[in-house]
Amino acid sequence: MEFLSRFDRPYEAQRPPIHPLIIDKISLNFGGVRALNEISLRVDPSQIFAIIGPNGAGKTSLLNCINALYRPQEGRIMYGKVDLVKVPPHQLPRLGIARAFQNIELFSHMSVLDNLMLGRHIYMKKNLLQALLYWGAGQREEIEHRRFVEYVIDLLEIQGIRKAIVGSLSYGLQKRVELGRALSLNPTLILLDEPMAGMNTEEKEDMARYILDIREEWGITVVLIEHDMGVVMDISDQVAVLEFGRLIAVGKPEDVRSNPEVIRAYLGREHR
Amino acid sequence: MNPDEILKFLRLTYTALSDGALLALIALALVLIYKATDVINFANGEFMLVGGYIGYQLLVWLQVIESPSVAVLLAVIGMVVATTLVGVLVERLVLRPLIGEPIISVIMVTIGLSNVMQAIVGLIWGKNPRPLPIDIIPRFSPFRIELEGARRPLNLLPDTLIILVIAFILVGGLLLFFSRSKHGIAMRATADDQQAAMSMGISIRFIFALTWSLAAIAAAVAGLIIAHVTNGVSGDIPGVGLRAFPVIILGGLDSIAGAIIGGFAIAFIETFASGYIDPGLKTVSPYLVLLIVLMIKPYGLFGQKRIERV
Numbered sequence: 149m150e151f152l153s154r155f156d157r158p159y160e161a162q163r164p165p166i167h168p169l170i171i172d173k174i175s176l177n178f179g180g181v182r183a184l185n186e187i188s189l190r191v192d193p194s195q196i197f198a199i200i201g202p203n204g205a206g207k208t209s210l211l212n213c214i215n216a217l218y219r220p221q222e223g224r225i226m227y228g229k230v231d232l233v234k235v236p237p238h239q240l241p242r243l244g245i246a247r248a249f250q251n252i253e254l255f256s257h258m259s260v261l262d263n264l265m266l267g268r269h270i271y272m273k274k275n276l277l278q279a280l281l282y283w284g285a286g287q288r289e290e291i292e293h294r295r296f297v298e299y300v301i302d303l304l305e306i307q308g309i310r311k312a313i314v315g316s317l318s319y320g321l322q323k324r325v326e327l328g329r330a331l332s333l334n335p336t337l338i339l340l341d342e343p344m345a346g347m348n349t350e351e352k353e354d355m356a357r358y359i360l361d362i363r364e365e366w367g368i369t370v371v372l373i374e375h376d377m378g379v380v381m382d383i384s385d386q387v388a389v390l391e392f393g394r395l396i397a398v399g400k401p402e403d404v405r406s407n408p409e410v411i412r413a414y415l416g417r418e419h420r
Numbered sequence: 421m422n423p424d425e426i427l428k429f430l431r432l433t434y435t436a437l438s439d440g441a442l443l444a445l446i447a448l449a450l451v452l453i454y455k456a457t458d459v460i461n462f463a464n465g466e467f468m469l470v471g472g473y474i475g476y477q478l479l480v481w482l483q484v485i486e487s488p489s490v491a492v493l494l495a496v497i498g499m500v501v502a503t504t505l506v507g508v509l510v511e512r513l514v515l516r517p518l519i520g521e522p523i524i525s526v527i528m529v530t531i532g533l534s535n536v537m538q539a540i541v542g543l544i545w546g547k548n549p550r551p552l553p554i555d556i557i558p559r560f561s562p563f564r565i566e567l568e569g570a571r572r573p574l575n576l577l578p579d580t581l582i583i584l585v586i587a588f589i590l591v592g593g594l595l596l597f598f599s600r601s602k603h604g605i606a607m608r609a610t611a612d613d614q615q616a617a618m619s620m621g622i623s624i625r626f627i628f629a630l631t632w633s634l635a636a637i638a639a640a641v642a643g644l645i646i647a648h649v650t651n652g653v654s655g656d657i658p659g660v661g662l663r664a665f666p667v668i669i670l671g672g673l674d675s676i677a678g679a680i681i682g683g684f685a686i687a688f689i690e691t692f693a694s695g696y697i698d699p700g701l702k703t704v705s706p707y708l709v710l711l712i713v714l715m716i717k718p719y720g721l722f723g724q725k726r727i728e729r730v
Contacts, residue, residue, distance in 0.1 A: 215619065241621030253616035255609050266609050270621035272602045333620065 158296045159334050159366050162271060164244035166193045166336035167228035169214070169369065174223030174233075176209055176393075183209045184220065185393045191386070193336075196363055196370045198380045198401075201390035202413070207373045208250060210390070211339050214371070215247050216240055227337065241270050246335035248326045250342045250373075256315035260325050263314055264300060267332025268293040300331045303365075304358055320351040327358065331366075338362070340372040344379060352376065356383050381405060389413070423570040428695065430565065431574055436684070436691040438580040441587030444683030446642045446664040447671065448591055449635040451679045452598075456607045456631040458523050459515075460673070462530040464639055465661025466537035470506060471640020473541050475499040476552060476653045483553045492556050499644065500637050507636035511629045538658070549654030556648050557582050583645055590641060594634065595676055603630060611674075663690075666706040670713055672723020681721070685709075 169191040176184040184206045191197045199207045212218040214225055216237040225232040230243055240247075246267075255263050273289065301307055304324050309317060314325055323343060330338055343359070344352045356379050363370055374380050380387060381401040388398040391413045397404050404410055446464065453461045461467075478495035485491040514533055518526050562575040598604040609617040610627045618624055639661070646660050647653045667686045671678025686706045693705035713721065 217615070217618075236623070237618045238621050238623040241619070247619045249615070249619075253613050253619070255612040255616060257612055258608070262605075266605065266620050269602060269606060269609075329616075329620070 157365075158299050163334050164242065164336060165228065166244065166367070166369065168192050169337060169371070170224075170226040171210075171214070172224045172226065174210075174213060174220040174225060176206075176213060176218060176220040183393050184213065186223070187390075187393075187395050188223075189388055189395070189398065191337075191369060191371060193369055194363060194367045195385045196359065196372070196383055198384040198387045199371065199373050199390060200375070200377075200380055200387060204392075205390040206393040207390055208341055209393075211247070211341055211371070211373060215245070215339060241267075241333045241335070244334075244336035245339065246330035246333040246337070247339040248323075248330045248341065248343060250345065252319075252322045252326055254314045254322060254326055254329065257313065259311050259313055260301075260306060260317075260328075261297065261310050263325060263329050264297045264332045265293060267329050268296065270333065296334070297332055300328050303331070303361065304328050305354075320347050323347065323355070324358075327355075331362065335368060337369045337371065340370065342373050342375065344374060344376055352379060359383060423567040424572075427565065427567055427570055427572075427574040431576070432691050432695045433688075434576055434580060436688045438583045438587075439691065440684035440687030441584045441591075442642060442645060442660075442683075443664055443667050443687050444591055444680045445587045445638055445645075446661055447667040447679035447683050448594060448676065449638040449642070450664055450668050451671075451674065451676055452594070452635045452638070453631055454668075454673050455611045455676075457515075457526075457628060458611070459526045459530065461635065462527065463510075463534035463537060464635070464664065465658030466534040466541075467503070467506070467636050467639035468643030468646065468661050469541055469655070469657045470537055470643070471499060471503045471636065472643030472647045472653045472657050473545055474502045474506075475556075475640065475644040476550060476647060477545075478502075479553050479556070488554045488558075491554055496556070496641075496644070499640055503636040503640040504633040507633035508629045510636075511632040515628065515632070516625065534658070538655070542655070545653075547655060549652045549656075551652035552647055556644060579648070583649070586641070586645065590638060591680060594638065597634075598676065603627070607631060663706070666710050669720055670706075670710055672720030675720065675722035678720055678722035 169189075171187055171189040171191075173186045173188050174184055175182065175186055187210060199210060201207055209218060213220050214232060216232050216235050216239075220233060223233070227243060227245065232240070232243075232245075235243070255266065258266075271293065301310060304327065306321065306324055306328060309321060309325075314322060317325065323346075327340070327343060330340075340359070344355050347355065359370055359372070360383055362368060372384075384401050386398065387401050387404045389396050389404060389407075389410050396413055397407045397410045399407075446468065449467065450461055450464050453459055475495055478498045479491065482491040482495050482498075485494070510533065514529060515526065518529060557579050560578040562577050564573050564575055566573040598607065606617065606622045607627050607630070609620065609622060610624055614624055617627075642660075643653075643657050646657050650656070663686070664683075667682040668679060670685060671680075671682025689705050689709050690702050694700075694702035
């Protein structure tokens with residue numbers, strides 16, 4: 149019975165604890181350009197949190213700061229007891245933070261399966277000998293990781309392209325595979341940079357459904373950047389609006405939508 | 421066919437096989453670094469030089485041990501440890517500060533590094549060749565093949581066979597490491613996309629240090645084997661390293677299989693051209709074949725079509 153429950157919801161095993169994400173007055177400068185200006189945000193566990201704003205507002209920079217790829221000159225980003233500003237980027241998956249990039253960053257020469265299995269890298273303990281013999285503990289571990297990956301494959305409905313080389317797939321499918329790879333890390337916080345960019349309506353609806361499913365089933369926090377206002381307003385719990393590196397509004401989608409400052413800065417400009 | 425000719429063919433094949441295994445090993449060190457870091461390491465020959473001299477020095481110190489096989493074993497282990505450190509040091513002091521710089525700068529630095537390493541070896545051990553104090557491979561008596569009607573019997577040194585086996589074990593080990601182990605897969609991922617690798621929890625610095633160390637070990641073993649074959653360590657070792665460049669260009673810069681097949685191909689071309697046509701062709705022949713291959717397959721026989729032109 150324990151066996152069954154463990155594999156029915158494989159993401160419940162081995163997962164690092166979930167925390168609120170607290171961004172505390174971070175500022176980021178590139179030379180004389182102030183990309184982010186004293187941004188403070190709180191993302192509660194299991195929320196879908198959208199960051200919107202015109203091009204160049206600093207959305208991706210903010211995500212890169214959370215992801216430890218950029219180092220803000222001021223402020224702290226707390227996830228649990230850890231200040232992400234001080235952590236090397238490769239430690240983030242071990243803290244439960246995963247990322248999918250805006251311009252797909254998959255291992256394009258590998259198969260979908262290999263890409264997803266790489267997400268299990270941080271959990272692998274077997275040594276070379278065990279891996280070679282594919283026997284005993286090594287085999288059990290491999291099967292367990294594969295089971296996790298298969299769960300993700302089912303969730304994202306990419307069974308048919310398991311063995312395909314990623315570089316040969318369509319853009320929409322690659323986006324889906326990248327989400328799958330991030331999920332293979334079994335994260336508690338997932339950062340999605342424009343997960344629906346360049347997709348048609350049907351693909352967008354699928355992606356929105358996956359994001360809702362993940363939050364619903366896995367209970368993880370989703371921070372996403374998206375330009376499609378319809379989708380953002382539909383799926384998000386909270387929306388933050390950036391303009392020229394400043395935070396101009398944050399709140400429930402309906403409040404943000406009616407905020408005059410936002411209409412002026414963002415929605416207004418687009419519909420003019 | 422004339423029996424002398426048969427024996428000559430056998431002798432050339434035998435030489436080419438061990439030479440090819442050695443070249444494959446050296447080329448593998450180059451491919452390893454190119455695959456993980458996109459850098460062509462022009463100091464590869466000097467890694468062989470340094471490894472060879474470290475092995476030599478350890479043998480000098482350890483020759484007091486009664487049993488020569490224990491001394492050799494300890495010396496080889498010590499050499500592997502020492503060259504690992506050399507690899508890590510080079511990565512830490514020379515290459516890490518260059519992360520984010522254009523690849524061509526890093527490649528130029530490896531050329532500088534090769535001069536520095538040669539100078540350091542010259543400072544410590546001088547310019548004169550030095551014989552190894554103990555044979556790292558025991559000198560067995562040669563196999564003798566006699567054919568009826570042949571003027572002279574053919575003597576084949578068993579060393580050659582042992583070198584072939586050592587090279588095979590090392591190349592095979594690295595191959596398995598690269599394709600099966602967790603770190604090997606992390607190396608492939610790093611080579612493919614560094615940012616994505618980082619977001620998968622892979623430490624790029626660790627992978628780079630690992631790559632340079634593995635390449636340094638492969639090069640050092642090759643250096644020691646050359647020292648055995650040429651009866652001692654000398655400043656000529658890096659010259660053998662240069663012969664690996666046609667190998668990787670022929671096989672494809674980023675292909676391990678290419679390094680192995682290319683290694684044997686170049687060795688056979690060299691040996692047969694010098695044995696059957698003219699000894700002077702030994703150095704030139706690989707480049708002649710290379711020219712033809714590059715006209716037909718500009719990315720090498722097994723290379724992926726995305727070579728940086730430098």
